[in-house]
Amino acid sequence: MNNVRCEVLIIGAGPAGMAAALAASESQKHIVMLDDNPRPGGQIWRDGPAAVLPTLAQFYRQAITALDNVTLLSGTKVVAQSGPQQLLYENDKGCGTIDYQRLILCCGARELLLPFPGWTLPGVTGAGGLQAQIKNGLSLQGERVVIAGSGPLLLAVADSVTQAGGKVTLLAEQASVTSLARFASGLWHWPEKVRQSLRLMNRHYRANSYVLEAQGQQRLTAVRVQQGGKVRTIDCSRLACGFGLVANIELAMLMGCRIENAAIAVDDMQQTSITNLYAAGECTGVGGSELALAEGAIAGYAASGNIASARALLEKRSKWQRFAAAVSQTFVLNPRLKTLGTADTFLCRCEDVSLGQISRHKGWTAAKLNSRCGMGACQGKICATAARYLLDWPLPQPRVPLTPVRLETLVNLTPQPPKDIN
Ligand SMILES: Cc1cc2nc3c(=O)[nH]c(=O)nc-3n(C[C@H](O)[C@H](O)[C@H](O)COP(=O)(O)OP(=O)(O)OC[C@H]3O[C@@H](n4cnc5c(N)ncnc54)[C@H](O)[C@@H]3O)c2cc1C
Known part of the structure; x- marks a missing residue:
């Protein structure tokens, strides 16, 4: 199994992750950024054969590629915490662990x-x-x-x-x-x-x-x-x-970060409730790419010790926080949407479990124990999130591995000694 070590580790290469990498790179620290997509860009700047990337996305990609002290691991997903300041990842080459001194979670959001x-x-x-x-x-x-x-x-x-x-x-x-x-x-x-x-x-x-x-x-x-x-x-x-969108908070929950309003709680410097663990972008609250960029840069500067540059961006972040607040006020969901599904409408489409089978239980764990809801490919990312909205159930505490993994990865859920990346 591969082991790597870095000073700043960034999970997610969307706008927040890329801005964090660029800011942190000014310190000359060794940075690793990983993302489960084959190319950086996250959701808004998702690349593909028919994608036309805007100039800003191209700027971030080129700037990061040109940096000697940033290593990008694409097609790589974090699946568990494997030790103190150590995460377990999997990609097409196998699995490995990464040791870090500071961690920035930029895990983004998904659709509801x-x-x-x-x-x-x-x-x-x-x-x-x-x-x-x-x-x-x-x-x-x-x-x-x-x-x-x-x-x-x-x-x-x-x-x-x-x-x-x-x-x-x-x-x-x-x-x-x-x-x-x-x-x-x-x-x-x-x-x-x-x-x-x-x-x-x-x-x-x-x-x-x-x-x-x-x-x-x-x-x-x-x-x-x-x-x-x-x-x-x-x-x-x-x-x-x-x-609308919901924040990807499963990794943060696994690591014990405080969660507020279904997003990772952070302070002014984007630090979570855990020392040396920062978070930025839509995993800290849905707000659009401009806010994600500002938060990412603040987190990158703060995590690499450049507090003055982080502070210089606070006003920019406030501007986009006000926009995010206006959006969330405008697009509040009509409670009538909770009543569209009937008893035989599937809630869990991976395992064909209906709303009627689930709603008779008191909470997600009981529903899961009595049906197969949340046990399919998405591991509850779609259905547990919908159940939280429909039935006012709290989100279940995530378990490792965060996504389905190969057996080779499963047996390696133990800490390994670190090694430098070439
Ligand atoms: C499906 C979708 C489409 C969107 N399209 C648009 C659009 O067209 N225009 C627009 O203005 N806004 C769009 N948005 C909103 C957009 O996501 C945000 O404005 C912006 O991309 C947020 O940036 P971010 O860096 O916070 O997160 P994201 O861009 O979501 O990036 C997070 C990245 O982290 C990766 N990641 C998460 N967890 C892990 C893990 N455990 N291991 C490895 N990698 C991980 C994800 O794969 C993703 O690449 C879209 C959102 C979604 C969900």
Whole structure:
């Protein structure tokens, strides 16, 4: 088994992780950044055969590649804590441990998927999920696509669908017209966002709208949608549905970090409740790439001992924290969304466990012991997160390994002596 050692270890190479690496690299410390995706960029700057990376993403990638003191381990996932200041990882070459002096968690966020009748039909995906497939080369030529759920991500996904040749027939946003109007009237505080909204605005955007049912036999053929006071049926071959984002906090929970409002709690310098352990970006609260970049840079400077440079970025971070607060206020989910699934709608789509089978239990552990919910490929990332929203259950304490791993990795869940990276 491979062992490596570094002074600053960064988990996640999205905007937060890349900004942290760049800032920390100024100290000349030895930095390792790892990410389970094949290329750096995280969610917003996900690379692929059909992805067009913005200039800012290219800048970060080139700057990091040019640094001698930053080692990037792509296609590598952290699966457990294997000792004090040591993590266990797995990649296509095998598994290994990394020893660190300071750790920065930049694990990002994932989509919140909520069950409704028909949500497991082929043709129905997450909104960001469809966008990821498009960046990987999926063509939507000739396809009719409904995009639904909540939040600014839906507009970005509609843009990607159009670029891929698809026809967006409806963009259903569950938030009310009043909330959206209030948000729009305050947008002038962030001129970059005014420009972005004008570029992404879609004429099929409808407020007060949500999908009631996905219909079809072998795959999706139509959706039934509540649009204001009316119910409409719309023919489509794809439905991309996401109800906002939830922070990836499992690794932080495993390590014992304090969690607040379902995100990693951090102080002014992005330090968690554990000494030498920092966190930045959407794992500390969903707020967009600009906030992730500012937080990442603060964490990188703070973790490498450059407190003055970290402090110089506090005002920038506040600006984007105010934007994040306005977004979360605007796109609060309508409680009616909790009632869309019926007793026989699957909650756990990996193991085919229905809402009825789960909701009769008092909590996630009891539900898991009495059914197979959360025991499939996603290990509860989708269904336990949905159950937290639907049933007000606390998130279960994660267990190692964090994701399914090879047997070789499982048997190596013990600390190993460290070794330098070449
Ligand atoms: C599916 C999806 C699509 C999105 N698309 C857009 C968009 O088009 N436009 C937009 O403005 N915003 C988009 N967002 C929001 C966007 O994620 C954020 O604004 C921004 O990317 C947050 O940056 P971050 O660095 O905090 O996290 P992320 O960009 O999410 O990066 C976190 C990285 O950490 C990695 N990671 C997590 N845990 C581990 C682990 N245990 N081991 C190894 N690696 C790990 C992840 O794979 C990921 O690459 C999207 C979000 C999601 C979930």
